[in-house]
Amino acid sequence: GQQVMQIPQYQHVQEGEDFTTYCNSSTTLSNIQWYKQRPGGHPVFLIQLVKSGEVKKQKRLTFQFGEAKKNSSLHITATQTTDVGTYFCAGPRGNKLVFGAGTILRVKS
Amino acid sequence: DGGITQSPKYLFRKEGQNVTLSCEQNLNHDAMYWYRQDPGQGLRLIYYSQIVNDFQKGDIAEGYSVSREKKESFPLTVTSAQKNPTAFYLCASSIEVGGGLDEQFFGPGTRLTVL
Numbered sequence: 249g250q251q252v253m254q255i256p257q258y259q260h261v262q263e264g265e266d267f268t269t270y271c272n273s274s275t276t277l278s279n280i281q282w283y284k285q286r287p288g289g290h291p292v293f294l295i296q297l298v299k300s301g302e303v304k305k306q307k308r309l310t311f312q313f314g315e316a317k318k319n320s321s322l323h324i325t326a327t328q329t330t331d332v333g334t335y336f337c338a339g340p341r342g343n344k345l346v347f348g349a350g351t352i353l354r355v356k357s
Numbered sequence: 358d359g360g361i362t363q364s365p366k367y368l369f370r371k372e373g374q375n376v377t378l379s380c381e382q383n384l385n386h387d388a389m390y391w392y393r394q395d396p397g398q399g400l401r402l403i404y405y406s407q408i409v410n411d412f413q414k415g416d417i418a419e420g421y422s423v424s425r426e427k428k429e430s431f432p433l434t435v436t437s438a439q440k441n442p443t444a445f446y447l448c449a450s451s452i453e454v455g456g457g458l459d460e461q462f463f464g465p466g467t468r469l470t471v472l
Contacts, residue, residue: 252399254399257397281460281461290463290465291400291447291449291461291463292463293460293461336400338400343405343407344402344405345402347399347400347401349397349399
């Protein structure tokens with residue numbers, strides 16, 4: 249069945265450095281969603297990408313959807329300690345969402 | 358103040374006991390979901406419901422049961438048949454089940470520990 253793979257599993261950066269997490273699907277996706285889960289918290293929706301090649305920005309966060317709609321990335325510019333958490337991508341499979349395993353981001357100040 | 362509530366936040370049970378986790382939403386959402394989260398893994402779908410009195414198995418439904426008697430409520434029972442029940446359980450809802458086109462709103466989660 250459809251799988252959504254995320255890399256890296258874990259990244260530890262110095263505050264001010266950039267961070268990128270990548271999401272790859274075994275099948276073409278109609279859309280992709282990104283969520284953030286703070287330590288000890290619950291996932292919170294960040295954004296949804298629908299169009300091939302789409303790029304969306306939220307302040308220091310840049311989200312991209314690949315031309316083939318099988319991959320996506322989230323890039324954070326100049327990380328801050330408030331960026332710590334786990335970032336998940338999720339793609340639809342029928343009436344359900346399939347989540348990647350997530351990328352854990354730690355920021356050292 | 359709209360949202361999803363889950364109770365309790367922490368739950369301890371002895372092995373062999375059934376336990377029911379509560380999930381309530383006042384967002385007037387049609388669809389509700391239960392996920393299980395283990396360390397280092399993503400969210401795995403246990404059950405979901407698109408409408409009252411109807412629900413579907415997710416990827417890891419064995420050892421779990423649900424009911425959807427009211428639109429606002431979607432309780433999950435972890436039965437003694439679940440071999441490894443210790444985990445973080447998350448409930449979510451969305452406006453409707455539409456091929457994953459709607460964002461999901463998550464509750465704060467219940468951390469279940471079976472001793």
